[in-house]
Amino acid sequence: MTRFLAVAWTLGILLACLIPGSQITPPSFLPFSIDKWVHLVMFVGFGALWTTVRPDRAWTVFWVGAAYGIAIEILQGLLPIGRSPDILDALADGVGLGLGIGLAVLLTGKVSSND
Numbered sequence: 001m002t003r004f005l006a007v008a009w010t011l012g013i014l015l016a017c018l019i020p021g022s023q024i025t026p027p028s029f030l031p032f033s034i035d036k037w038v039h040l041v042m043f044v045g046f047g048a049l050w051t052t053v054r055p056d057r058a059w060t061v062f063w064v065g066a067a068y069g070i071a072i073e074i075l076q077g078l079l080p081i082g083r084s085p086d087i088l089d090a091l092a093d094g095v096g097l098g099l100g101i102g103l104a105v106l107l108t109g110k111v112s113s114n115d
Contacts, residue, residue, distance in 0.1 A: 006049035010068070013042045017072045021082030039092035040099070043069060047100025055110035058101050069093030 016038075043065060050061040069090050076083035 002049060003053050006046075006053050009042075009045050009049050013046060013068075014072065016042065017076065018079065018081060018083070035086075036088060036092040039069075039089045040096040043093040043096030044100035044103065045096075047097040048104040049100075051101045051104035052108060055104070055108055058105065062097050062101055065097040066090075066094050069097075 046065050046068070047061060050065070051058050054061065070093075073085040073087075073090050077085035
């Protein structure tokens, strides 16, 4: 079941990040952009779920997740969806991955020594 959730979460990230810019309306009650926080939370989920699926591959989860985040940023720049790549989004993805992996290791008590 966790593997299914990890795959669904991964696809959800892709779909959320490729929504055309014209269809995104940030909440008006916030005095700041929540974009970086959204990226962080999405990749906390990615890191936690995939590390739970493969606790023996925490570093692999990190590097695959980082490559995934960078690929999404590149797609945002290449596709005609009114979005642009942002290095700070990729940085937020990396921070989220680290937090998610750490959370999974903390909660499961499993740590990788093979990766």
